Amino acid sequence: MGKVERVVFLSLVLDLFAFTIPLPLFPRIIEWYTKREVSDPSGFLSRTLYLVSSIRGLFYEPKSNPQRWDIVLLGGLMGSVFSVLQWFISPKIGSLSDKYGRKRVLLLTMIGNILSAVVWLKSTTFATYLLSRVIGGLSEGNVQLAIAILSDITTPANRSKALAHVGIAFAICFCIGPPIGAYFASKPIPSTLETTGTQWNVYATPALITLVLLVAETAFLMIALPETRGKKAPVDPSEKQRSNGAANGTSNGKANGVSNGSASKLTRAQSVEQRLNMLKTLRRLHFLFLGVFSGVEFTLTFLTFDLFDWNNKQNGALIGSIGIISALLQGGYVRRALPKVGEVNMARRGISTCAIGLVLLALVPRMGPVASVRLLQGAAVCMAFTSATVVNSLTASASVQCDEQVDADGKAKEEHPQLAKGTALGRFRSSGQLGRAIGPLLACASYWTVGPSLTYAVSAVAMFALSAGMRSVARRKAE
Numbered sequence: 345m346g347k348v349e350r351v352v353f354l355s356l357v358l359d360l361f362a363f364t365i366p367l368p369l370f371p372r373i374i375e376w377y378t379k380r381e382v383s384d385p386s387g388f389l390s391r392t393l394y395l396v397s398s399i400r401g402l403f404y405e406p407k408s409n410p411q412r413w414d415i416v417l418l419g420g421l422m423g424s425v426f427s428v429l430q431w432f433i434s435p436k437i438g439s440l441s442d443k444y445g446r447k448r449v450l451l452l453t454m455i456g457n458i459l460s461a462v463v464w465l466k467s468t469t470f471a472t473y474l475l476s477r478v479i480g481g482l483s484e485g486n487v488q489l490a491i492a493i494l495s496d497i498t499t500p501a502n503r504s505k506a507l508a509h510v511g512i513a514f515a516i517c518f519c520i521g522p523p524i525g526a527y528f529a530s531k532p533i534p535s536t537l538e539t540t541g542t543q544w545n546v547y548a549t550p551a552l553i554t555l556v557l558l559v560a561e562t563a564f565l566m567i568a569l570p571e572t573r574g575k576k577a578p579v580d581p582s583e584k585q586r587s588n589g590a591a592n593g594t595s596n597g598k599a600n601g602v603s604n605g606s607a608s609k610l611t612r613a614q615s616v617e618q619r620l621n622m623l624k625t626l627r628r629l630h631f632l633f634l635g636v637f638s639g640v641e642f643t644l645t646f647l648t649f650d651l652f653d654w655n656n657k658q659n660g661a662l663i664g665s666i667g668i669i670s671a672l673l674q675g676g677y678v679r680r681a682l683p684k685v686g687e688v689n690m691a692r693r694g695i696s697t698c699a700i701g702l703v704l705l706a707l708v709p710r711m712g713p714v715a716s717v718r719l720l721q722g723a724a725v726c727m728a729f730t731s732a733t734v735v736n737s738l739t740a741s742a743s744v745q746c747d748e749q750v751d752a753d754g755k756a757k758e759e760h761p762q763l764a765k766g767t768a769l770g771r772f773r774s775s776g777q778l779g780r781a782i783g784p785l786l787a788c789a790s791y792w793t794v795g796p797s798l799t800y801a802v803s804a805v806a807m808f809a810l811s812a813g814m815r816s817v818a819r820r821k822a823e
Contacts, residue, residue, distance in 0.1 A: 348497050349506055351568045352490045356513035358561035359486040362461070362554045364521025368660065369529055369547055370419030376546045377470040378415065389470035393418065404792030420642050420784050422477055427781035429481030431774045437485040438492065438770020446493050446766070447571045449485065454562040456483025461555040468543045486561075488773045492765050495743040496572035504682040504740040508674050511736040515671030519664050525550045526660065573766075616760045619745040623768055625817055626742045627775040632810055633695060633734055634779035636803050639787025640702065640727070646788075647796050651709060651716060662724060669728035678732050687741035688818040692811050694733030699807035701726025706800035735776065742772045 366373075374389075381389045397414045406413050441449040460480035467473040490510060498506045533548040545551055648654040648662065682690050704723040708716045746765040762768060790799040 346497070348570065348572065349494065349509060351565075352493055353509045353513060355561050355565055355569070356486065356490055356510060357517060358557050358564070359457075360513055360517035361521050362457075362557040362561070363484070364517050365525035365528075365550050365554050365557075366464070366547075368522045368526045369550065370422060371416050372529065373473065373545075373547060374415045374418055374470070377473065378411075380468075381470060387470075392470070396421065400792070403789050416645075417788065420788070422474070423642075424781045424784055425474075426477055426481040426484075427777045429478065430484060430777035431781060433482050434485070434488055434774040434777060435767065435770040438488060438766035438768070438773075439764075441489055441492060441573065441766035441770075442764040445571050445573045446489050446496070447565070447569050450489045450569070451562065451565060453483045453485035453489070454558065454565065456480070457486075458555065458558045458562065459483070461551060461558055465545060465548055465551040465555060466542065467545050473545070488770055489766075491739055491743065491773075492769050493569075493572045495746065495765050495769065496575055500744045501683070503743055504687060504737070505679050507736055507740045507743070508679045508682070510739075511674045511678070511732060512671055515667045515674060515731070519667040519671065523660060523664065524553075528553060616763065620760065620762060622817075622820070623742060623745050623762075623772070626738055626745075627772055629691070629810070629814065629817070630735070630738050630742075630772060631775040631779040632806075633738075634776045635783040635786075636779075636806050636810075637698060637730065637734075637783070638780045639783035639790075640698075640705070640800070640803060642784035643787045643791045643796070643799070644705075646791060647705070647708065648720075650796070652713075662720075666724050666728045666731065669725060670731040673729060673732035674736070678736070682737065682740070686818070687737040687744075688814060691734045691737035691741070692814040692818060694730045694737070695807055695811045695814065697726045698730040698734070699804045699811060701730070702800045702804035702807060706797045706804060709795070709797050739769075739772065743769060 377389050378393065381387045384390060393411075393414055396418050397410065400410075400414060400417055404413075437449060437453065456479055460476045460483060463472060463476035463479060467476055487510065491507060494506045494510070495503065528549045529547050531549045533544055533552065644662075645659050648659055652658075654662075678690070685693070701723040704719045704726065708719045708723070711719060743765070746763050746768045762771075787799060787803075790802070
């Protein structure tokens with residue numbers, strides 16, 4: 345791992361650690377605000393919960409404690425709001441990084457993240473807490489800019505291995521972040537802060553830890569991260585032909601029937617058009633996959649609550665085990681196999697495995713207690729493999745389409761504006777965030793209307809269809 349790759353990886357760990365700390369606290373935070381603001385039926389939270397309850401009542405009426413369901417659903421909706429904001433802002437962050445530089449824009453987004461943590465630390469009303477989430481949703485650019493930076497400094501031949509570090513950072517932080525957030529949720533803030541007379545959020549300690557992590561990340565990036573926009577990784581002569589072929593829409597040195605990486609039979613306009621079309625296809629796959637997969641992730645805790653009456657600790661153990669398996673797979677199998685298998689084929693394997701996991705989940709409500717738990721564990725392993733493969737592989741494939749072509753004198757050719765790395769990868773991330781925003785809403789509506797078995801069965805069919813449709817994409821990259 346090179347110096348810049350190490351810097352990016354460590355910054356991602358700090359960033360995602362800070363991002364995952366509040367995840368298990370959403371329902372409890374909302375419950376705390378509910379108790380504080382229940383006396384004001386015209387308040388913002390009361391009106392919001394009434395709207396959520398009305399929408400939920402159209403699909404499902406729980407047998408007991410409907411307010412608990414509404415609080416959990418509102419926590420999920422807040423996650424959807426974050427994703428909607430990311431869908432809106434990601435292309436703009438990418439475009440700005442192409443114009444002003446990766447480091448400068450990244451540091452600007454970090455200021456927004458720090459502001460979000462400060463507002464959370466001092467939020468004593470639901471409205472101010474929601475404001476902190478809005479600021480965070482409009483500021484989070486670390487992941488997409490990290491991908492752009494890694495794309496700047498790597499060749500198509502080693503791009504996939506470098507981008508695997510993003511997935512590893514995700515898996516590590518999703519294993520340790522939520523448990524640490526839950527642990528410090530019960531801890532009081534330092535006594536030095538209590539004496540100031542300022543009112544703090546009930547979970548001020550996790551908020552303070554998040555703030556410290558973000559400040560440390562910002563200082564680290566200012567000192568250690570160089571500017572990478574416009575820099576080119578040295579290409580080994582043995583990889584040059586393969587790289588040129590990858591830039592024309594494939595990662596194995598062939599481009600629409602032109603063997604050995606030769607693009608001589610393709611005009612420049614044809615090459616650009618093919619790469620734009622491939623990016624459009626990859627964005628569509630990203631959206632469809634995350635639309636289904638994020639819905640499964642969100643409803644999984646409903647399933648364990650309904651069938652097994654699991655508590656937060658048991659759900660945390662399940663999610664943590666998925667993260668651990670995913671990290672092991674990414675650090676071992678995926679990094680080694682991806683250059684041989686190819687990005688699209690690896691993503692297709694992950695989607696097919698997800699479909700199998702969804703079949704297992706569809707069977708869970710129909711089995712006895714012991715068999716149901718075993719099926720759930722099998723589905724968790726499938727989801728771990730999916731988490732380790734699909735998004736990373738699709739991202740690597742998208743980044744390859746953005747590589748600048750070089751003329752006979754070794755100078756970079758002027759590219760189409762939509763092929764600029766920041767812009768293209770920002771739009772790619774935006775498509776996935778839109779799927780993350782819509783998927784949980786549709787999955788919840790289906791879960792409460794037709795039940796878990798049919799919901800997961802339909803999702804499995806959708807994943808199998810998506811996997812089958814990816815054959816033509818893999819063929820386009822292999823021809």
